[in-house]
Amino acid sequence: MPVINYIEFNGSEHSVQVPTGVSLMQGAMDNMIQGIVAECGGCCVCCTCHCMIDPAWAATAGTAADDESELLEMLDTREETSRLSCQVKVTDAMDGMVVRLPESQY
Numbered sequence: 001m002p003v004i005n006y007i008e009f010n011g012s013e014h015s016v017q018v019p020t021g022v023s024l025m026q027g028a029m030d031n032m033i034q035g036i037v038a039e040c041g042g043c044c045v046c047c048t049c050h051c052m053i054d055p056a057w058a059a060t061a062g063t064a065a066d067d068e069s070e071l072l073e074m075l076d077t078r079e080e081t082s083r084l085s086c087q088v089k090v091t092d093a094m095d096g097m098v099v100r101l102p103e104s105q106y
């Protein structure tokens with residue numbers, strides 16, 4: 001099972017196993033990791049699951065679909081590798097991925 005390394009805004013690091021096919025958002029929620037709110041429960045309408053993929057892993061995470069990109073454009077804190085974590089499904093290739101969580105959801 002892939003290990004995802006979540007880093008909260010305060011620097012707290014959490015290395016947790018997340019099953020393939022589960023979203024980065026759900027992986028964080030299932031492991032009680034602070035920094036992802038996920039108000040809409042993963043329906044891609046709330047933007048409160050914002051995360052920044054470590055640049056070394058950005059290609060592995062893939063690119064945002066149009067609806068996700070439109071939501072990301074609304075964020076002041078958007079970075080080049082920003083994604084909505086509910087839209088990124090974990091794959092075996094993501095074993096070791098580093099994901100940072102923004103201050104706005106801290």
Ligand code: FES
Nearest residue numbers: 040042046049086
């Ligand atoms: S949980 Fe609402 S957009 Fe991801």
